[in-house]
Amino acid sequence: MSPDSVVGPLLGNVLQIPRFHFLLVLLLLLVARGLYKRYNSPLSTWPGPLLASCSRVWKFWVTYKGHSEHDYMDLHRKYGPIVRTGPNELSFASPEAAKDIFAVGKGVEKTDFYWVFPPAENPDVFTEIREWKHAQLKRFTVQPYSLASLQKMSSSIDAIEKELMDRLDGFANAGQRRCNLGDYLHYFAFDVLGEVAFSHRYGFVGTGTDVEGCIKYIDDVQFYDGLVGQIPWLHYLLRLNPLAIGKKMDNNGKSSTGRDDLLAQFIQGHLRAPDKFTEADVFSVAHGAIGAGSDSTASTMQSFFYLLLNSPSTYQALLSELDAATTSGTLSDPVSYLEAQALPYFQACLHESMRLRPAVGLNIYRKVPPEGMQIDGTFYPGGTEVAVNGWVLHRDKTVFGPDAEDYRPERWLESNAKEMHRHMYQFGGGSHLCLGRNLALLEMNKLLPRLLRRYHFGLVHPGRPLKHRTTFFVVQEGLEVYISLRT
Numbered sequence: 001m002s003p004d005s006v007v008g009p010l011l012g013n014v015l016q017i018p019r020f021h022f023l024l025v026l027l028l029l030l031v032a033r034g035l036y037k038r039y040n041s042p043l044s045t046w047p048g049p050l051l052a053s054c055s056r057v058w059k060f061w062v063t064y065k066g067h068s069e070h071d072y073m074d075l076h077r078k079y080g081p082i083v084r085t086g087p088n089e090l091s092f093a094s095p096e097a098a099k100d101i102f103a104v105g106k107g108v109e110k111t112d113f114y115w116v117f118p119p120a121e122n123p124d125v126f127t128e129i130r131e132w133k134h135a136q137l138k139r140f141t142v143q144p145y146s147l148a149s150l151q152k153m154s155s156s157i158d159a160i161e162k163e164l165m166d167r168l169d170g171f172a173n174a175g176q177r178r179c180n181l182g183d184y185l186h187y188f189a190f191d192v193l194g195e196v197a198f199s200h201r202y203g204f205v206g207t208g209t210d211v212e213g214c215i216k217y218i219d220d221v222q223f224y225d226g227l228v229g230q231i232p233w234l235h236y237l238l239r240l241n242p243l244a245i246g247k248k249m250d251n252n253g254k255s256s257t258g259r260d261d262l263l264a265q266f267i268q269g270h271l272r273a274p275d276k277f278t279e280a281d282v283f284s285v286a287h288g289a290i291g292a293g294s295d296s297t298a299s300t301m302q303s304f305f306y307l308l309l310n311s312p313s314t315y316q317a318l319l320s321e322l323d324a325a326t327t328s329g330t331l332s333d334p335v336s337y338l339e340a341q342a343l344p345y346f347q348a349c350l351h352e353s354m355r356l357r358p359a360v361g362l363n364i365y366r367k368v369p370p371e372g373m374q375i376d377g378t379f380y381p382g383g384t385e386v387a388v389n390g391w392v393l394h395r396d397k398t399v400f401g402p403d404a405e406d407y408r409p410e411r412w413l414e415s416n417a418k419e420m421h422r423h424m425y426q427f428g429g430g431s432h433l434c435l436g437r438n439l440a441l442l443e444m445n446k447l448l449p450r451l452l453r454r455y456h457f458g459l460v461h462p463g464r465p466l467k468h469r470t471t472f473f474v475v476q477e478g479l480e481v482y483i484s485l486r487t
């Protein structure tokens, strides 16, 4: 047998492979790559789903399904406090781990996940990954977002509350006495942002509609960001996706009313130090407020009502507190932030809803600094991506008690409350603690007691879970109520 008679057919067969078995070869290569990532990694000893340790496709799929907070809770129930959720990623459930991950000054940074969120060309406080630049941006934004500064805008919030109540009065006096409270809470949060940030009334509450589809647009953009952020390089391929291109704003960058709204204060910051806080920074930080501040506050208020109205005894106890405060003259109309702070049971209900249903449903990601670090007593190598989720952390039984899964606001009136407060992450943590939390707390503290005092609410579908899709925030719908005036 000549060598040619052997090599010839063999070579021919090899050349057939790309033609007939290309997909098979590709598949084998992917499996080999996945197994390499799974086993050739310092994280290989941690438990987790097989696919998650081989590829980020697993995270992508979980996010795509739209209920990732439930997936992560199930995952930790199944695998324990540390789960491998990506080839280079661990998810942590313990409060000690969260403390280390959010500790300031340890060199922990945000991951590329945030890079996908707009505006990519000029990151804002939320999307900026470089810690030095983030600190610089914060220097110019902390003051405008301070409670003292925001309280000066209380009268604008009062005016939107009044507009909301005019609408709700209309429903309470109409034949069916029924409305979609969830939608109106969303409209309220958006209109407050418009007033506080730009002195501009968008008219969501007034028209009772999602003006120009803005809410839907933001949700779609955030779904894209949250999903593609799981595999950030995909953004290069999808950059021209129409959802990823920011809508132009009609604001010309000046406060037409002369009020010290957020935008005006950002512009003043820019004028003080134009090289450190540029015009583009002003735009991106103002733009960021809209993305970060409407779904989050709306979701929190919807969860507050959903849990409260499904618990008649809690609802009754809260009404008793509000009525007693009104009778004693300590709850005026409109309600002030400080008055609401002095309502212990109301505060307990608010904290309990932020504990059980925090508005951010995706995991929050950070990257271990190059030199590595200790998390909850174990060393992790530099570059490891580490993640936590408020829905998981807030159910820790060692902190929140054996009934941590249950809705029980009374826990916030017990001796352990201080410790529980230290382990709440509804606003994130560390140097990236939510910048807008004072605004969210201001509007919720003012609005919620005022609505509860004026109206009686009953769920149209008691016990039925709210529909939701987790983009970055848990975007909910279906909070329909029967409504009537209490007085």
Ligand code: HEM
Residues within 6 Å of the ligand: 125, 126, 127, 193, 288, 289, 290, 292, 293, 294, 296, 297, 300, 358, 359, 360, 364, 365, 425, 426, 427, 428, 429, 431, 432, 433, 434, 435, 436, 437, 439, 440, 441
């Ligand atoms: C109840 C309402 C809100 C909740 C639950 C909430 C939650 C959060 C969370 C969990 C983070 C940390 C995210 C991370 O580290 O990946 C965050 C950051 C942020 N939030 Fe909020 N937020 C709320 C309202 C607002 C409002 C009203 C604004 C602005 C108008 C806002 C602006 C921001 C900004 C700019 C950041 C980035 C902070 C930084 O990285 O330094 N948020 N928020």
